[in-house]
Amino acid sequence: MLYLVLEIDGECYGLNALSVTEVTPLVELEQIHEGPEFLAGLLNYRGRPVPVLDLRRMIKKKPCEKRYCTRIVIVEYPRTTKTLTLGLMAQKVVRSVRVTQEFSPMELRNAPYLGGAVVERGRILHCLTLEKILSPQQALEVFG
Amino acid sequence: MRVASSNWERKQKESQGYAIKNFLVDRSMSILVLGTLLTVFLLTTATREMTDQIVRDGALRQAQALVQTFQSMAFSSKPSSLQIQNMVSKVEQDLKGEGQGVRLITMPANPFERRDAQGSGPLDDFQRKALRQLNEGKVPSFCGLSEYKGEVSFRYAVLLSGPEESPGVDLLLEVVQPLGSVRADIKRQIYSGAGILLGLGGLGLWFLGAVFGRLKNLRDHRAASESILQEQVQQLLSFVSRAADGDLTSDVPFQGEDSVGMLASGLSVMINQLGELVWQSQLLSRQVVSSLSEFASSALRQESIVLEQSHRSSTLAKAAVTILDSSLSVESTMESMTVVAEYTATIAASGQAGLETMEWTMTQVTQSVERIQQRLTELNDRAGNIGGVVTTITRVADQTNLLSLNASIEAEKAGDYGLGFGVVAEEISRLADQTAVASLDIEEMVNEMQNAVAAGVESMKQLAEDVGMGVLHVQTAADQLTLIMYEVQQMVPKFEEVATEIRSQSLLADDMNETIQDLEGVARSSVDAIRESNHAINELKCLAMLMQGEVERFKVHQ
Amino acid sequence: MTTPGDKNCWRKIGVWGLESPRCELLELHLHCRNCAVFRNAGREQYNREIEIDYLKRRTEELAQPPKQVDKGRxxxxxxxxxxxxxxxxxxxxxxxxxxxxxxxxxxxxxxxxxxxxxxxxxxxxxxxxxxxxxxxxxxxxxxxxxxxxxxxxxxxxxxxxxxxxxxxxxxxxxxxxxxxxxxxxxxxxxxxxxxxxxxxxxxxxxxxxxxxxxxxx
The missing domain is CATH 2.40.50.180 (CheA-289, Domain 4)
Incomplete structure (x- = not known):
């Protein structure tokens, strides 16, 4: 399986390439002042407003820096009956990796989005579970 | 007859004794005459040289006085040529009585023209020499001994400025005093002294001759006289023989009215008179001896003076030679110094030329440095521009990377159909990374280049400063060298001046040396002459003493 | 002494350098472009801070709606x-x-x-x-x-x-x-x-x- 590698402060998080719609470069986002902290803003994605999550903010409690390699991964977030387009902003998205072995299963209460880990080329790659990237409360904050 | 014969024999014997005496008297007379003549001759010769000296001094003084008079006459106001001519003729008239002469030679006023000028008629050696010395202007006047009109003359020359109406003319005034005329005066004096001496000697001789003539007559008469008279005659003979022996003090043994008595009395008178004469002769000869001694001693003094003079003149000659040598050596030193100074000037000139070239080069270097700085700045700007290109490359690499990501995702979605496309996507990703590395490399190279350029600019700035300082130093050095060169160039003519002066001095010393050598020669000949005269005087003294001895032999009443 | 991973190692001991001493990783990768050190160095370039004007341009580009595609064959x-x-x-x-x-x-x-x-x-x-x-x-x-x-x-x-x-x-x-x-x-x-x-x-x-x-x- 091909995983898109999202690096946040040297840590690698893998996202299944099949769940990725597109990777876009970093652009200016429309700020939502009343929104939750982890929401970086709204992206004008080809004429459609897409909420963008700041993964660094969510994981490291620090906003992403504005760099060339900072990219927004457009995904289809599954929500009960339908999928919703969501942007995931990560500090460094420059490579994809093909993972052949199984992820060792992992279940963390504080980080439910981590679906396991695997060692790839000497580095640990965490598997991001897209469905659990937002806690129900967070999902409620974003999508209502 | 026997007696007569014995008497005759005695008479013969006596007459023989008289003959011997006569012979002695004759010889002493001739010696006296010869001695006197010799004395006169030697005195004349000796005095001749001495007189020259005296003449020279006297003539010099006289000539100087004359020239002074002339000068004071001539220069009290600028005279016309007619006035000058009048003055000359007046001076000539004044001098004519003393056997002197004045010559006035017209000369060009310019010393350089004068050098070859013949003036009013051909110049003789003395005039040429005088003119040469006077031309240099080193001596106010020139004097010396020289032949003039076949006579050794003392000559004195001065240069006078010419008459008012012809400014381009100078006058060479020459006073000539022939030594002969002066010498004649002194000679005359000496000759008169010698005449007196000769007269005295002659008188003495005449007396002696008369006495001995009378004695001879008596001897002739005695042969025919009476035997009676023989005793008387014997007595008289003894008296006479005593007198002949020189004792003129004894009285006549008898006196009488007869012929023998009269003879005796006459003889007595004669002996007395002779005694008186001899006494006077003795006195005279003593006087002669003493005066000769005096003369000899004064001659000796003179010899010593002349010797001293000769010594002094030889010392002077040595000094003159030393001066000549030293002036020659100074001259050669000056010449070499001139050469050195000229060489220095040449070197300084070439040094200055070198410095000018260096200065020019330095200026070129400064300009080059400025150009290089400009180029470096341009290079720096270009490098900065490359920075912009690097950004573009980075953007391209980033977009390529993004494209490769999306491509790989699409390929994954396409499943098995997308496998090949996935490989392409991976290649694109690789290319993107290579591009990024290229941009990194370029950036670093640009940074290195910019650093190098900055260092270059800095070192160029330093170089420019150094070169500026260099230019300043070179300019200072060039200025100093110019100054040195100017001074050396100023020095060279001075050296030449000094050299010329020394050359003229050496010429002067040369002339001086010559003159001193002349003087020395004269002194030496004076010494010789004085020695000769001394010798003659001594001989004369000896003769005089001999004569005195002879005369003193006679005993006379005081 | 340059070792793999040092700055510009590919220009010193790699294929763009003198290869003396030759990088030991070249035995494995044959060429520097295959080496992770090289690729990471390239990827580090993407860490550069983005310029605001470029960000704005990209924002505009991304906001453009996709062209309508024909449905025909x-x-x-x-x-x-x-x-x-x-x-x-x-x-x-x-x-x-x-x-x-x-x-x-x-x-x-x-x-x-x-x-x-x-x-x-x-x-x-x-x-x-x-x-x-x-x-x-x-x-x-x-x-x-x-x-x-x-x-x-x-x-x-x-x-x-x-x-x-x-x-x-x-x-x-x-x-x-x-x-x-x-x-x-x-x-x-x-x-x-x-x-x-x-x-x-x-x-x-x-x-x-x-x-x-x-x-x-």
Whole structure:
């Protein structure tokens, strides 16, 4: 399986390439002042407003820096009956990796989005579970 | 007859004794005459040289006085040529009585023209020499001994400025005093002294001759006289023989009215008179001896003076030679110094030329440095521009990377159909990374280049400063060298001046040396002459003493 | 002493350097571009801070809605130049490669047959499309690229002077050529594109022509 590698402060998080719609470069986002902290803003994605999550903010409690390699991964977030387009902003998205072995299963209460880990080329790659990237409360904050 | 014969024999014997005496008297007379003549001759010769000296001094003084008079006459106001001519003729008239002469030679006023000028008629050696010395202007006047009109003359020359109406003319005034005329005066004096001496000697001789003539007559008469008279005659003979022996003090043994008595009395008178004469002769000869001694001693003094003079003149000659040598050596030193100074000037000139070239080069270097700085700045700007290109490359690499990501995702979605496309996507990703590395490399190279350029600019700035300082130093050095060169160039003519002066001095010393050598020669000949005269005087003294001895032999009443 | 991973190691001990001492990782990767050190160094470049104006430009670009695509049947054609502007369906193209040496076959002379070309370890026939189409002779200086076409299972190499790119055309955009023309280029033309400037070639006719030319006499 091909995983898109999202690096946040040297840590690698893998996202299944099949769940990725597109990777876009970093652009200016429309700020939502009343929104939750982890929401970086709204992206004008080809004429459609897409909420963008700041993964660094969510994981490291620090906003992403504005760099060339900072990219927004457009995904289809599954929500009960339908999928919703969501942007995931990560500090460094420059490579994809093909993972052949199984992820060792992992279940963390504080980080439910981590679906396991695997060692790839000497580095640990965490598997991001897209469905659990937002806690129900967070999902409620974003999508209502 | 026997007696007569014995008497005759005695008479013969006596007459023989008289003959011997006569012979002695004759010889002493001739010696006296010869001695006197010799004395006169030697005195004349000796005095001749001495007189020259005296003449020279006297003539010099006289000539100087004359020239002074002339000068004071001539220069009290600028005279016309007619006035000058009048003055000359007046001076000539004044001098004519003393056997002197004045010559006035017209000369060009310019010393350089004068050098070859013949003036009013051909110049003789003395005039040429005088003119040469006077031309240099080193001596106010020139004097010396020289032949003039076949006579050794003392000559004195001065240069006078010419008459008012012809400014381009100078006058060479020459006073000539022939030594002969002066010498004649002194000679005359000496000759008169010698005449007196000769007269005295002659008188003495005449007396002696008369006495001995009378004695001879008596001897002739005695042969025919009476035997009676023989005793008387014997007595008289003894008296006479005593007198002949020189004792003129004894009285006549008898006196009488007869012929023998009269003879005796006459003889007595004669002996007395002779005694008186001899006494006077003795006195005279003593006087002669003493005066000769005096003369000899004064001659000796003179010899010593002349010797001293000769010594002094030889010392002077040595000094003159030393001066000549030293002036020659100074001259050669000056010449070499001139050469050195000229060489220095040449070197300084070439040094200055070198410095000018260096200065020019330095200026070129400064300009080059400025150009290089400009180029470096341009290079720096270009490098900065490359920075912009690097950004573009980075953007391209980033977009390529993004494209490769999306491509790989699409390929994954396409499943098995997308496998090949996935490989392409991976290649694109690789290319993107290579591009990024290229941009990194370029950036670093640009940074290195910019650093190098900055260092270059800095070192160029330093170089420019150094070169500026260099230019300043070179300019200072060039200025100093110019100054040195100017001074050396100023020095060279001075050296030449000094050299010329020394050359003229050496010429002067040369002339001086010559003159001193002349003087020395004269002194030496004076010494010789004085020695000769001394010798003659001594001989004369000896003769005089001999004569005195002879005369003193006679005993006379005081 | 430079070790792998040092700054600019590829320019010092790598293939762009003196290789003295040679980087030990080269034994494994053969070339620096295959090395993780090199790639990471490249990827580090993406860490550069983004310029605001560039960010704004990209924002605008991303905000553009996608162009409406036609729903009708489309044909992907490769447009290229070989004596004239020609087009062939994309699926015929097996590969595009740089011009390679052509090995002449002795005692076999036909103007359409140029020789043999090595491709992936196999020798392929190399034919001149302009000659087949009755156009001018091709000059070797015009051999910019070589395209390998698969026509009825046969792989044939054609030198072309220029590749314009892949174009998608609605079927309606292709105008049929005049069938009355039996001579030259038009006899091979399936249709005309872009104001009758580009000929869509019938690949089967080309193959027939080649086979005719190669038939032993």
């Amino acid at each position: 489309k044909e992907s054609l490769m447009v290229f130049e070989a004596g004239a502007r020609l087009a062939l369906p994309c699926e015929l193209f097996k590969e595009v490669m740089k011009s390679s040496p052509i090995y002449k076959v002795p005692h076999f002379k036909h103007p359409a047959f140029l020789g043999l070309v090595a491709h992936n370890g196999r020798l392929r026939l190399c034919c001149s499309l302009p000659v087949i189409l009755g156009l001018d002779r091709q000059r070797e200086s015009d051999f910019g690229f070589m395209v390998i076409l698969e026509i009825q299972g046969e792989l044939i190499v054609f030198p072309v002077s220029k590749l314009e790119g892949i174009r998608r055309y609605q079927a309606s955009a292709i105008k049929p050529s005049l069938t009355s023309e039996r001579e030259g280029l038009f006899s091979f033309s399936r249709g005309l594109l872009e104001n009758n400037d580009v000929h869509l070639i019938d690949e089967n006719k080309v193959l027939t022509s080649i086979k005719g030319a190669l038939r032993p006499i």
